[in-house]
Amino acid sequence: MESNIDIKEKNKIKIKKPKLYKVIMHNDDFTTMEFVVDVLVNIFNKKIEEASKIMIDVHKKGSGIAGIFPHDIAVSKASTAMTIAKEQGFPFKLSVEEE
Template sequence: MDKYIMETNIVTKQKDEVKIKKPKNYKVVMYNDDYTTMEFVINILVNVFNKKLVEAEKIMIDVHKRGKGVAGIYSYDIAITKVSTAMSMAKEDGFPFKLTVEEA
């Protein structure tokens, strides 16, 4: 007796769900030191981080009093670019200004 194999085509409907994740945010943290001037920090906050003068002064005072403060929260690439720009300006002016990028 021959065996017959019957093939069936089963059509299934598959839903392709694409979940788009929002990119993670990263905070740029500024650290206090005994050499970088308050004026330089304010200049960085206004010109690199696009803060208004009043907000820049508040952040600078926080950094001075608490030892560190958040300059802003950005996507990773923007945070790294801003830190690089600020660190280059600090190096050019001879300041040991320190910034880091941390996951928010």
């Protein structure tokens, strides 16, 4: 006598959300406000109004948050922005910090 018993296994897979990181723009005396807004619009996908507000924060407070992303994306965007700044002769600095 054969028995056909189905055994079902339940595997619970827990998917963790990736840690998020802030991309912080730092003020300097040489990078133009227009360049900062341009970077925020074209690299960080901000609307012009929000980009202008962040740029003012950078100018007045010394830094501003360009965006919050998973690590690889944050590093890539910061690196791209600094590369473009260097190509245009600006000492623009961005850093990435865990949120």
